[in-house]
Amino acid sequence: MPTKLLSQFFPWLLFLSLSLILLYSSLLPFHSPSPSSPSSTQSLKTIPSSPPKPKSPKNPCNFYKGRWVFDPTRKPIYDETCPFHRNAWNCLRNQRDNMGNINSWKWVPETCDLPRIDPSRFLGLMRNRNVGLVGDSLSENFLVSFLCVLRVADLGAKKWKKKGAWRGAYFPKFNVTVAYHRAVLLAKYQWQPKQPSDGNQDGLKGIYRVDVDTPADDWSNIANFYDVLVFNTGHWWGLDKFPKETPLVFYRAGQPILPPLEMLDGLKLVLQNMVSHIQKVFPCKTLKFWRLQSPRHFFGGEWNQNGSCTFNDPLEEPQLDLWFDPRNNGVNKEARTLNLLIQDALKGTEIHLLDLTHLSEFRVDAHPAVWLGKKDAVAVWGQDCLHWCLPGVPDTWVDILSELIRIGFKT
Ligand SMILES: *[C@@H]1O[C@H](CO)[C@@H](O)[C@H](O)[C@H]1NC(C)=O
Ligand SMILES: *[C@@H]1O[C@H](CO)[C@@H](O)[C@H](O)[C@H]1NC(C)=O
Numbered sequence: 001m002p003t004k005l006l007s008q009f010f011p012w013l014l015f016l017s018l019s020l021i022l023l024y025s026s027l028l029p030f031h032s033p034s035p036s037s038p039s040s041t042q043s044l045k046t047i048p049s050s051p052p053k054p055k056s057p058k059n060p061c062n063f064y065k066g067r068w069v070f071d072p073t074r075k076p077i078y079d080e081t082c083p084f085h086r087n088a089w090n091c092l093r094n095q096r097d098n099m100g101n102i103n104s105w106k107w108v109p110e111t112c113d114l115p116r117i118d119p120s121r122f123l124g125l126m127r128n129r130n131v132g133l134v135g136d137s138l139s140e141n142f143l144v145s146f147l148c149v150l151r152v153a154d155l156g157a158k159k160w161k162k163k164g165a166w167r168g169a170y171f172p173k174f175n176v177t178v179a180y181h182r183a184v185l186l187a188k189y190q191w192q193p194k195q196p197s198d199g200n201q202d203g204l205k206g207i208y209r210v211d212v213d214t215p216a217d218d219w220s221n222i223a224n225f226y227d228v229l230v231f232n233t234g235h236w237w238g239l240d241k242f243p244k245e246t247p248l249v250f251y252r253a254g255q256p257i258l259p260p261l262e263m264l265d266g267l268k269l270v271l272q273n274m275v276s277h278i279q280k281v282f283p284c285k286t287l288k289f290w291r292l293q294s295p296r297h298f299f300g301g302e303w304n305q306n307g308s309c310t311f312n313d314p315l316e317e318p319q320l321d322l323w324f325d326p327r328n329n330g331v332n333k334e335a336r337t338l339n340l341l342i343q344d345a346l347k348g349t350e351i352h353l354l355d356l357t358h359l360s361e362f363r364v365d366a367h368p369a370v371w372l373g374k375k376d377a378v379a380v381w382g383q384d385c386l387h388w389c390l391p392g393v394p395d396t397w398v399d400i401l402s403e404l405i406r407i408g409f410k411t
Helices: 001-030 040-046 119-125 137-151 263-281 319-322 334-346 357-362 377-381 391-411
Strands: 066-070 105-109 130-135 158-160 167-171 176-182 187-193 206-215 228-231 248-252 288-290 351-355
Touching: 001 319, 066 334, 119 391, 130 137, 137 176, 137 288, 206 263, 228 248, 228 263, 228 391, 248 263, 248 288, 263 334, 288 391, 319 357, 334 357, 351 391, 357 391
Parallel strands: 130 176, 130 228, 206 248, 228 288, 288 351
Antiparallel strands: 066 105, 158 167, 167 176, 187 206
16 A cells, blocks of 8 residues: 555544554454454454445555455456457357356455446546556456456447557546557567677577666556556566576666676566656556566476366465465465565555455455466467466455555545
8 A cells, every 4th residue: 555545544444443453343242253263353354244334435545465255146347259359368259167256255454445447437537548558468368458447337348559558458437548569578588699799609699678767668658648557567576587598688778788697686686677667657646556476387297398287266365375385386376575675676656565465365266377368379489388378366456456446546
């Protein structure tokens, strides 16, 4: 939460906490604490949910801590006919197993309600404003969910394309554009075939030159168009995208950085530079978010080693560390590692963290897996345990983002 918001609502928070404590203590005699609650934060869960907690539209809430609750009556807002779908993520059309269940899980934060987006009210709030996502294909996955949800309130939504923007949609009833700019590393990068001066490094075919101080062209000119921006980078910072035959080589002020940086040190520098660029060039009134990593769920091997995610249920809380803690050195450890670097780079800035990692870590059941809508896709690309089925988990991301935008613009 922005510190400004916090200080503004501190009295409210105080009031809320006091009333919660009161409520809690008044109910205590009727409620035996669960023996399996080792930590004090967990014991918050045992606060009975009825009678309803006092609600305030300005109630700042940690949407990121909570649990998934199965609710068989819950249905997605859109279906496979949404025109903004990408084939590989259109799990209803691809007849992915278990789709009913995937969309019956509801994310329930520990200390407050997460309302489902009301597309019409949200677009009304956004009238004459634009939302942009900048980053890798996980941001595009997020975008498609956002567009399909919003379209429910404006069936006249049109595909939107402009130089520099990858894709998006315009909602004519509200004069709102929501779009995605593909910039997988955020910084500018380009392929350079092997030069004589590169010497005889084993197997080198060329390099990807990354200018750590220069944003990629795809988002270099958007500062005045958007009122809300959501940045991300992460999934390309790995040796599977840039192996040693075609490595990233980092440049600053037009010169190669010497000695050459390891990939994650390069990432740190790119993050620093992109964050300060955003702070400098984008207006203060623009609401800025940075989405943390979307976790992958490859079980039993990497994507190209038959790693699979054909699970029917979300993970249980105690399983998360086994899958994701870097100390366990598993296939899926990189999300938390990168998150630490990103959180570091954002300290002290006006850019709000959109920490969707933890809630998504549970959802091993919600990737396209083998249902990719194309024969042979699995044989060639392996299972997709990285992107998300739509409708699916990113719809919850949309609920959270839209709520934070609402709070951001109401204050
Ligand atoms: C639509 O929104 C843009 C800002 O994104 C604004 O400049 C323009 O005037 C609006 N158009 C109408 C018809 O209100
Ligand atoms: C993946 O599975 C196929 C078919 O079961 C097998 O032939 C292949 O060796 C496996 N690859 C790896 C890297 O385990």
